[in-house]
Amino acid sequence: MQGLRGLCGGHEMDLVTLAQLILLLLRNLNLKPRKYRLEDLAYAIAAYLLGVQVTRLGIPPSTLYYYTKKLGVKRRREERPQCASCKSNKVIKNGSFKGKTKYKCKTCGKTFYQAYNHKMSKEQKERILKEYLNRMSMRAIAKVEGKPLTTIYSFIRRKGIEAYVHLIVLREQLKAFTAKFTVIDESWSYLRARRGPKRIDLWIWNALVDGVPLSITGNRDHRTFNYLLNSLPKSEVYYTDGYPVYQVLNNHIAGKEYTYTVESHNSYCRAHLARLARDTRAVSRSEAMVNYSLALLYVMYPVVYSREKTPLNEAYLKGIENIRNKLI
Numbered sequence: 001m002q003g004l005r006g007l008c009g010g011h012e013m014d015l016v017t018l019a020q021l022i023l024l025l026l027r028n029l030n031l032k033p034r035k036y037r038l039e040d041l042a043y044a045i046a047a048y049l050l051g052v053q054v055t056r057l058g059i060p061p062s063t064l065y066y067y068t069k070k071l072g073v074k075r076r077r078e079e080r081p082q083c084a085s086c087k088s089n090k091v092i093k094n095g096s097f098k099g100k101t102k103y104k105c106k107t108c109g110k111t112f113y114q115a116y117n118h119k120m121s122k123e124q125k126e127r128i129l130k131e132y133l134n135r136m137s138m139r140a141i142a143k144v145e146g147k148p149l150t151t152i153y154s155f156i157r158r159k160g161i162e163a164y165v166h167l168i169v170l171r172e173q174l175k176a177f178t179a180k181f182t183v184i185d186e187s188w189s190y191l192r193a194r195r196g197p198k199r200i201d202l203w204i205w206n207a208l209v210d211g212v213p214l215s216i217t218g219n220r221d222h223r224t225f226n227y228l229l230n231s232l233p234k235s236e237v238y239y240t241d242g243y244p245v246y247q248v249l250n251n252h253i254a255g256k257e258y259t260y261t262v263e264s265h266n267s268y269c270r271a272h273l274a275r276l277a278r279d280t281r282a283v284s285r286s287e288a289m290v291n292y293s294l295a296l297l298y299v300m301y302p303v304v305y306s307r308e309k310t311p312l313n314e315a316y317l318k319g320i321e322n323i324r325n326k327l328i
């Protein structure tokens, strides 16, 4: 079980892989939580291990700690600063003043604040997310906000994971509905470099379910498509282009003329995220970060591509509003 802790220490371990690993372990331990789906719990634990605050995951901390302990993973401990005067590591938290955490040294008894405090105000946090979702690169945000790039990066990543986890739960709830129409399309993107041998192709599959955007990333193949399809609510009719993988669909209408709404969704994503635009130097290094960024976008700037209100897209907008309130 120690391996699990090692895995999450690595900075780029992605949420989905970690959650699947945890799910496997939870199943092996034959744990059956009464109130929560095992999948949701696995995602919450994974997000927690990746640095999301325990109070932000929609599952009570006591429940989360209980299952985390069952997995044999130690609770994450916040890093504590060294004592300012004697450099001891035996430091405890000792209340707070004006939002800044106070620490007390158990060796020499002095109280002190952390020397470099990169804590951000609520307004600044919200502004940073908006800047990120309006095509600014993290580097540019770091400059404008006067914060270290690593602070900006880990903040956006943490918020992205949070949004992603909540969206998974919302998606599951939407499966209770039947959509009137679903439009599906794949759009190409890339990781690491625009050109050259380092480039990795990444396909973003977008479905608009009663106009609600639900997307996943992966290859342009059957497997990824099936994965997407399994995560969608049932639909009365499907519109796609002529790409062969879609032929397994029932009530299926193929033709480029039906998928224009997805095209406008693609350009919406590109207009908001520098990493998806094809004419900037901002480049995605990991698929996970693309997913977290899209989740953030869906939560902070919700859109529905349908003039008609349906129970499904109304439930979605209400769910998104709840997630947004939890996020900031």
Ligand SMILES: [Zn+2]
Pocket (backbone or CB within 6 Å): 083, 084, 085, 086, 087, 088, 105, 106, 107, 108, 109, 110
């Ligand atoms: Zn001390």
